[in-house]
Amino acid sequence: MTRPTEALRPPTMADVAREAGVSHQTVSRVLSGHPNVRATTREQVTAAIERLGYRRNSAARALVTRRSRTIGVIAVDPTLYGPASTLAGLQEAARDEGYLVSTVTLRSGGGHALEDALDHLAAWGVEGAVAITPQRSSVQALARLAPPFPVVTVEGSHGLDIPGVSLDQELGARLVTEHLLATGHETVWHVAGPEDWLESAARTEGWRAVLEEHGIRPPRVLRGDWSPLSGYHAGQELAGLALAGRGAAPVTAAFVANDQMALGVLRALREAGIRTPQQVAVAGFDDIPEAGFFPPPLTTVRQDFTAIGRRSIQLLLEHIEGTAAGVEHVVVEPQLIVRASTRSQDGA
Amino acid sequence: MTRPTEALRPPTMADVAREAGVSHQTVSRVLSGHPNVRATTREQVTAAIERLGYRRNSAARALVTRRSRTIGVIAVDPTLYGPASTLAGLQEAARDEGYLVSTVTLRSGGGHALEDALDHLAAWGVEGAVAITPQRSSVQALARLAPPFPVVTVEGSHGLDIPGVSLDQELGARLVTEHLLATGHETVWHVAGPEDWLESAARTEGWRAVLEEHGIRPPRVLRGDWSPLSGYHAGQELAGLALAGRGAAPVTAAFVANDQMALGVLRALREAGIRTPQQVAVAGFDDIPEAGFFPPPLTTVRQDFTAIGRRSIQLLLEHIEGTAAGVEHVVVEPQLIVRASTRSQDGA
DNA sequence: CACTGGATTGTTAGCGCTCACACACGTCGG
DNA sequence: CCGACGTGTGTGAGCGCTAACAATCCAGTG
Structure with a gap:
């Protein structure tokens, strides 16, 4: 019937x-x-x-037009606030342009991880990809692999032959360091991120440059892995140095390479009985939503992740459409957010 | 040539x-x-x-097999730690099963947001979707829309006719509340999440149930929007009540519905000169990476987001393959993590 | 030695769509 | 009144693949 x-x-x-x-x-x-x-x-x-x-039927359409209208994203750790926000901005922008965004997370670092991810995307015929893989090794792998579709990096391709969007990390670091020096500190200590990360290197570079411009010999760099725990360890070391009081550089200010580690540093200092900012001022980087509620509220550098995501899609589409003018590197400006963690308060 | x-x-x-x-x-x-x-x-x-x-060529393959080997994900705010982690676990699991995951973020709430998202996914021929849309309204919309492919919810479909995976939110809330009562508190205050969120409701329910089981009349519920700032405001209110000292229920313990808000609460209490946990114990929910470094380290409920992601893919695939046995609701167990914020310390 | 049956390979017909072209109409100028 | 043109529409081919069927080969069997 x-x-x-x-x-x-x-x-x-x-x-x-x-x-x-x-x-x-x-x-x-x-x-x-x-x-x-x-x-x-x-x-x-x-x-x-x-x-x-x-x-x-999108499959039939894709078959005959040879366009999948799909963009791939390769992200290292989409659990981190930065990548997650970038991803969100990127996805919105892509959707507005009529593209679907498919994400592949990079299984922790392994040698072939990036290759596998690219393979996976290629197998589904993405027209291009954005790589949020801010590690030196990943970007180098990317340059070596030459995937069959255009790839744009986020925080990756500085100086390499790959188009990309990045925040001016160095400028951000400069803003923080200048700010701390301007507040009257003799020098600024630095807790860096992992060595392999480009962002980490750029932040360290900006910090170092400012110090040198001021004729200050940069103190030894402490290093963490972005996690609060690693910041905590670095903070313990800083506390020890601060209390010891001797040695070349007095510990009165620290620029920590991201907010999560800064949280750990703050905790370690507090445990050691060191007050922030009165005895040691602390600044971070990223401006995660929690930063304004740290003890004390954290001075940090705000990144407009959404803008970064949007710009990267824009750039990628130019390459897909073939309208791109060479290998462009888009740079987004950071913004210094000053909060209590670097402000000598009146009371207490 | x-x-x-x-x-x-x-x-x-x-x-x-x-x-x-x-x-x-x-x-x-x-x-x-x-x-x-x-x-x-x-x-x-x-x-x-x-x-x-x-x-x-995946398009040709999809055309003839009528299988796109693509799964869609609809996420409300992939910037939050929970959704982001779930997404990551989900993506890994899907990839292992040979599927590509395409994500669509829900433009903030608007009436047709969910419908648009489903449309977008349908246009690309996904075989199924996971909805990480833990708001009552979204899930109801989902039930109403009946998309042309199977959908599994994460933290969504309790009691509804849609399969889903969720953490036992109520159990988590019970664990926290019991723990606080066991620590000797006369009652436990509660800072809830937004009313529209199912998770929020379940957590409040668990809290209320435990109090009532102990013959305690639940105090008035304070409410936030998951953000640290809203927690801060709630904390100010709690501090006021604590210092006033009068009124029915003494403020010596608070169960805050997520860790971010708990951070705000902690800050407000500290500013009011109230010590945690000595004067007011505070517990959160989620166990975000920062939680162990809050001032003081936060007692909270850990959710295994990765497991939730994995299980949801598993469930979805059962529905795609047609091997699903009815409308199943998978429940994942939470784990109480006790830290200093609820532990009466010896010193200080 | 023809005959059966499994293993191996080839042939054909679409999947649902877009592209290139052909066709039917006008309308217009010479 | 005829051809050139522009508008609207239909026709045919084929994108690259899989599924169904057909064909072939080579044992083993009676």
């Missing part, structure tokens, strides 16, 4: 054509907004589409 | 067939691991594939 295959197969363009009394090609024209279709015909087709609940 | 179109078109199955001296069907058989292919033939084909750098 009921039509046999109706529920099984979604309606096709031919079905719509039959329903509207036109050819499938006319349906296609209506769907792709071709101008040369009579208004009445267009309406009939639209009505038929509506009636049948028709959707264009 | 060079072959004309070589660089333009990636090699096709026919190219491989020619190169290997077999039919394209044999190539297809090799690729899909069909058993009835002679070993020597298989090797020739494999070699030809290697030589040409051939990859199967």
Whole structure:
């Protein structure tokens, strides 16, 4: 009684054509907004589409146009606030441009991790990819692998032959360091991120440059792995140095390479009985949502992750469309956010 | 001199067939691991594939098999630690099963946001989707819309006719509340999350149930929006109540519905000169990476987000493959993490 | 030595769509 | 009144693949 295959197969363009009394090609024209279709015909087709609940089959479309309208994203740790926010901005932008975003997380570092990720994306025919892989090794691998589609990096390709978007990390570090010096500190200590991370290197570089410009010999760099725990350890070391009081550089200010580690540093200092900012001022980097509620609220550098995501999509699309003018590096400006952790308060 | 179109078109199955001296069907058989292919033939084909750098065209494959091997994810705010972690676990699991994961973020709440997101995914022919949309309204919309592919919720479909995976939020809240009562507190105050969130409601429910089981009349519920700032405001209110000292319920313990808000509460208490945990004990929920470094380290409930992601993919695949046994609700157990914020310390 | 049956391989027909082209109409200028 | 043109529409081919079927080969069997 009921039509046999109706529920099984979604309606096709031919079905719509039959329903509207036109050819499938006319349906296609209506769907792709071709101008040369009579208004009445267009309406009939639209009505038929509506009636049948028709959707264009993206696989068939991709097959013939050779365009999947899909963009891949490779992210190292999408659990971190930065990558997660970038991802969100990127996804929004891509969607506005009519692209779907497929994400692949990089299984922790292993040698072939990046290659596998690219393979996975390639197997699904993405038209391009954004790599949020801010480690030196990853970017080098990327340059070596030469994937079959354009790739844009986020915080990656400084100086390499790959287009990318990045925050001016060095400027951010400079702003913080200048700020701390301007507050009256003799020198500024630094807790860096992992050596392999480009962001980490750039932040250290900015810090070092400012000190040297002021004729200050940079103290030894402490190093963490972005985690609060590693910051805690670094903080313990700083506390020890601060209390010892001797040695070349007095510990009265520290620029920590990200907010999470700064949280750990703050904790270690507090445990050692050192007050922030009165005895040791602390600044971070990222401006995670929690930063304003740290004890004390943290001076930090705000990154506009959403803008970074948006710009990277923009850049990638230029490369996909072929309108890109060479290998461009977009740089986004950071913003210094001054809070209590570096402000000598009146009270207490 | 060079072959004309070589660089333009990636090699096709026919190219491989020619190169290997077999039919394209044999190539297809090799690729899909069909058993009835002679070993020597298989090797020739494999070699030809290697030589040409051939990859199967996923669009053509999807067209004929009617399977896109793509799964969609709808996430409300992938910037939050929970959703981000779930997403990561989910993505890993899906990849292991040979699926690509495409993400769509829900533009903040708007009426048609969910519908648009589903549309977007449907347009790309996903085989199923996971919805990380823990708001009551979203889940109701989901139930109403009946998308053309199976959908599994994360923290969503309690009691609804949609399969889903969720943490036993109520149990988590119970664990915390019991713990606080066991520590000797007369009652436990509660800072809840947004009313529209199911997780929020479940946590409040668990808290209320335990108090009532102990014959304690639950104090008025304070409410935030998950953000540290909202926690800060709630904390100010709590501090006021604590210092006022009068009123029915003494403020000596608070269960805050997530760690971020707990950070704000801690800050507000500290500013009011109230010590944690000595005067007011505070517990959170989620166990974000920072929680162990809060001032003081925060007692909280750990969620295994990775497991949740994995289980949701598993569940979704069952529905895609059609092997699902009805509308299942998978529940993951939470774990209480006791830290200093609820422990009466000896010193100070 | 013809005959059966499994293993191996080839042939054919689409999947649903877009592209290139062909065709039917006008309308207009010469 | 005829050809050139522009508008709207239909026709045919084919994107690269898999599924169904057909064909072939080579034992082993009676």
